[in-house]
Amino acid sequence: MNKWWWKIVCILLLVYTVTAGLLFSVPRKPIIQESIRNLYFHVCMWFCMMILFTISVVHAVKYLRNNNLKSDILSRQYAVVGIVFGVLGYSTGAIWASFTWADPNSSSFASFGAIAKDPKLIGAAIALLIYFAYLVLRDSISDIDKRARVSAVYNIFAFAFLFPSIWIIPRLLDSLHPGGQGNPALNPQDIDARMRMVFYPAVIGWTLLGVWIVSLKVRLQILKEKTVLES
């Protein structure tokens, strides 16, 4: 993790994402219009969140197998940064939805009521709340080993709950969110080759940014625990 080349890749990919994402041509679609470019930002937040949560649960399982506190630190930090990206995905989605889903013929209060009932939003909100509870649960236990064990088990539960709440149930119900019949953003009808050329680098770039932040937090946490143990 102390290698530096992937950090340069991250910077290059994100600079490319912003420049190409705003300047390259995109498909002309009604209603969405230029806001289709949000795909390079909003959707990438969710991809990044999912990848970070996956790494987090892998470390949680690792902790339960080897009882190494380093796995616990890694698991926690991946989950925290995953939550940050999730919250960013949620709030960017709220902005995007308020401009593309709102019904111009009804009052903004009425159309907000329709948007707020959307199963994809509720599912994502439940998933994020479960992860918030992970942090609350963790910090409420003072014994280090017990905290690590309980939060590792809870982490597995939270990860398992991601699947019904953000992958399965929103696909079974009607939603305004695109991708109900397949995978949003991976469907060839949603984006074409020129968008994919920016979208995949963007996913990798944002994920690397998340991993970079996690690596900093993990190193800081390890230093902190070391000084606590020494003093």
Place this chain on the structure above:
Amino acid sequence: MIKKIALLFISLFSGLLLFAQDGDKIEMADTMRQNGKIYVVVAVILTILAGIFLYLIRLDRKIGKLEKENREHQFITKKQSHVS
């Protein structure tokens, strides 16, 4: 390492060969692109990104320095305990 990066970029941008065309009459920000003001937006966002990256790199270096100090400190204390 350079090979790895080059390979990554080549595989990511091979989609360039698959350009499609469509000329619908849907309103887009064409004027903004014509008079070039969109570059101002790109410049602003790139500046923000540059700021975030510089901050991250600084943090990275600071933590690296702390880790180094910590290691040296541990080395010295180990030596001292060895002597006494």
